Amino acid sequence: MTAFAAPDLAATFGGIGFWSTLLAAAVFLFGSTLVSIARAPLSRRSRRNWIWLVVLAPGIGIILWFASGRPAALNGPTHA
Template structure:
């Protein structure tokens, strides 16, 4: 086993890791942006809009989950 084969294996692992984290980050940014757009389009009062945007921005993990679980206005049946 020579140094070139070790370096090639390490390079493949490194590039795979970079690709994985890049895709994960891009998905997170897309979810964050979709949440902000959803909050803005929800037709909330100015105070509620400000609070939701602050929550999603300052605590993105819990803010996104709370927005999609409980924050969106549910359409009335009919």
């Protein structure tokens, strides 16, 4: 009978842990972006467009939202 064990089981578990952590971070970032869009003071149409962008092109949509899409706070501090 032949054993079906990986030659280096530690590397296998390490890879599983790495990719699981990376996936969890991506899901958290995706969810955080959707919550941020939902709470932002945007028009209904603008909010819908941002959500579609993030859902259809998550990498680009998330980067664009946090780089330029987030509206400034209405009563937040301003720098002169």
